[in-house]
Amino acid sequence: MPPKRAKGLKQSAAPAAKRARTEADTPSPTPGANDPQPVYVGEVDEEDDVAELVALATAAKAKLAAGDEHGKPLARGTVHEAQRLLNVETLLHAERRAVLLALATALVLLAAYDAKALDNSPTEVVDVATGHVDEAAAITENDKVVPGVPSVENVRAYVALSDAVLSDDAEALSKAVKELTAQLTGDDHETLAWLAQRRLETAEDVDAWADACTALWTSLATDATEGAETARELGQGLCLLAKATAIVEEQGELAGEDDGQVDKKVVKRARKMLEKAETHIKAAINTDSHPSAQHFVPLAETHVNLGTIGELLDESACSVCARYEQAVAAFKKAREHDPEAVDEDVVEGLQTTIAEIRAEEDDE
Structure with a gap:
């Protein structure tokens, strides 16, 4: 049998398969995506602006991970509100740390899912997010318990792994997987794995990036x-x-x-x-x-x-x-x-x- 038919068949089938995986894995617009939508962020004290901010960042991450476009305005809203709160002089130390971590998370989300809306490159935005994590880590006072706030270690790992994924550097991603995945929560872990998987579609070195992605998926076993x-x-x-x-x-x-x-x-x-x-x-x-x-x-x-x-x-x-x-x-x-x-x-x-x-x- 002539192999030419197989070649032609492969070319006809691949676009449909690639299209299906891309649509399934990548956030896509939904009806009324630009309309104001009510957002449930859990049981939060409405008078506690910092707790609401933390919940907003968490909701943005969850929506974007699930392919919901409404996560983008939530992430942008988190950035704006965090910047406002950082100018509040009466902010407690623990509150400032929580705001910085929420801001870092939101910036990374925008770099990964809404890069076109950024004035700077995704890499530059991640660098800024890393700076916010460093500042948060330097705050050691625990003068208030902020509900729902992640640990500094968790956000640092999330930001660093996101940076490795966005850099398209397979070697850097493999190294980051070995060093940082233990600090991730399950949801963050899976979200980053899918983010890396999507970039496999356009990777120049398919073998190297696929191996790096495999390492990330394998680490999800725990x-x-x-x-x-x-x-x-x-x-x-x-x-x-x-x-x-x-x-x-x-x-x-x-x-x-x-x-x-x-x-x-x-x-x-x-x-x-x-x-x-x-x-x-x-x-x-x-x-x-x-x-x-x-x-x-x-x-x-x-x-x-x-x-x-x-x-x-x-x-x-x-x-x-x-x-x-x-x-x-x-x-x-x-x-x-x-x-x-x-x-x-x-x-x-x-x-x-x-x-x-x-x-x-x-x-x-």
Whole structure:
């Protein structure tokens, strides 16, 4: 069987899969996103401006982590209110520390999720946030208990890891993961992992960034947060899928050249990655009470890649079609959850390819 068909198939399926993962992982506008919205920030004394600020920063982080655009104005509001409070002369030491930590958190959120709204680069904003954490750490007096305020260590780790993610420096991220993840809460840990995962889509060195992301996902194993296991399995699967996809695409291009030669050893290495990715993604589906297109699209793409590898290695039509049929089933499952996740043309294209492969086999 000619591998050129596999190459063309991969190109037609990848955009839909990438689009689905990007939409699932990246905050997207919601109806009425610019309308004033009531925000519940928990049981907070309305006369305690600092406690309200801490709750506002926490709400902003939670919303942005969940893909809710309303987190952006909350983060901006946190910055403005924090700057106002820092000019209040009667602020107690513990209150000032809490305000500085909330401000640092909000600045990092804006750098990560709303960079276009910033006057400075994300890196510069993170540097400012780091300065606020340092100032907070220097305040040792505990003259008041501010409810809900995180520890200095927690915010410092969150800011530093965010800086590593935003820098696109895989080596720096791997180092930060080893040194700082123990200081993170479960929710912060998972949020940063997804932030790093999104940047894998545009990473120049896919292998290095995928390995750094994998280290971050693996470190999530110590978290008992609800959903952590599912997120960890899916994240690890996506990292392996990204690494393998890069190999398959490269080998597909080689197969399309005049001599049509591929490096079978490299292709088989990609297959092992994909088989591991499949295991992780299926584990994520099995441990999630509400699996979605975010799970089924990468599962489908894994099957597409495995089918492509079958063609590159000139394997039997039966085994190749079996993988493509599994991809069709997974894409259809994704569309059941979200009709916009995958273009129907992608599914129809796969079905046409399967029919062509079977027809070629019958003619031989």
